[in-house]
Amino acid sequence: MLRALLSIIFILGVAPIASAQDAGAPVEIDRSATGGAQTLEDILRRQRGESIDDSFRSNNIGGDATSVPGLGPLGGASDPELWRALRYNKADITVSDNTEVGKVLVQDGGMRWYQFRQGPLAQYGGWLLLGTMALLLVFFVLRGRVRIDAPATGRTVTRFASFERMTHWMLAGSFILLGITGLLVLFGRMFIAPVFGKEANSVILIASKWVHNNVSWAFMLALVLVFVMWVRHNLPNRTDLVWISQFGGIVGKKHPPAKKFNAGQKMIFWSVIVLGGSISVSGLSLLFPFELPLMGKTFTLLNDWGVPGWIGMAPLDTALTPQEEMQLTSLWHAMVAFVLMAIIIAHIYIGSVGMEGAYDAMGSGEVDEAWAHQHHSIWLDEVKAKQGAAPKDATPAE
């Protein structure tokens, strides 16, 4: 009987709290008993890992016995109060090196950065790459290799000159090294340390960081060269619409006409330029810590344009500490890199196993006319017209 009674009291007491939390509704906490200071419920909620609106503390700095009569919630000026001001970056302090970086004595955002990096960033990023590879595998099994329909002509045309190929491989080689070393730095503690030990992990990560920092210059240089070399071939035009409407001939048997680059390749090009550019800029900011802070400025611009409002968000906080600048930059750098890595995995697939004859374009630079006619018919005609030969359909050599 007593047990039943206790159960009912327990259910009546706990259920409303649980259902309000399940619904995600913020639970108003009554702090009148503590005069506005922390309550037991605050502590319990923090221990349960629930998110807390702690503005009741962060906005409550500077009270003392005079401003809060009768020793109110804050009491007299006290150590906890000083620590709170330090934690929320509101204390007026002087440090010996007198820099903004040095003035941040307690770094409140560090834990949030660490948890996001080890949690959602690593998890979703890892799954994005594995998922892309799995999808490509399924696509390969279902669709098979894109074959050249007509027999080889034995005649070749130059698709990329040696400088273009050298630049492409500089971009590709550096990107792959940056990708691998970046992933090692992110996942080393999770996967290398438990298997090979912390010492080995440390050596591998120090080497990875060195390679990552130094190879980045090759990537940035190649990115600029690729942009200058190919931008004019990547401006959108009407043939792209035809190409897209026919799914680029990848699904189905039709092969839509294309100039030097088709719409799919243009998407790859612009992804590499825009995302690679963003990775480069954020990378430079990380390479020279605290000297090129970009996040606060970017957030100010976004707020000015009203971007957060478009998705129902409050304006972004632009008063970032130098440390927060670096933390947000590092997360942005990694997130964009994950997206570009997924895109590049698809590019590598189509440029190698996915399409017969494609690799030659970047390998030797020479492609068979049958391949060129199938995938870039307008470009082939242009090349042949330039060479003085009348444009003609690719017919097999005897």
Ligand code: HEM
């Ligand atoms: C082993 C890796 C790679 C292979 C096998 C590969 C292969 C190729 C091939 C065959 C082409 C020419 C396609 C054609 O003739 O139309 C090409 C073009 C291109 N590649 Fe790569 N590539 C690789 C890595 C990369 C990486 C890492 C990047 C950039 C970070 C990149 C960026 C580009 C761009 C922007 C183009 C021109 C647009 C396009 O064709 O999609 N490639 N690649």
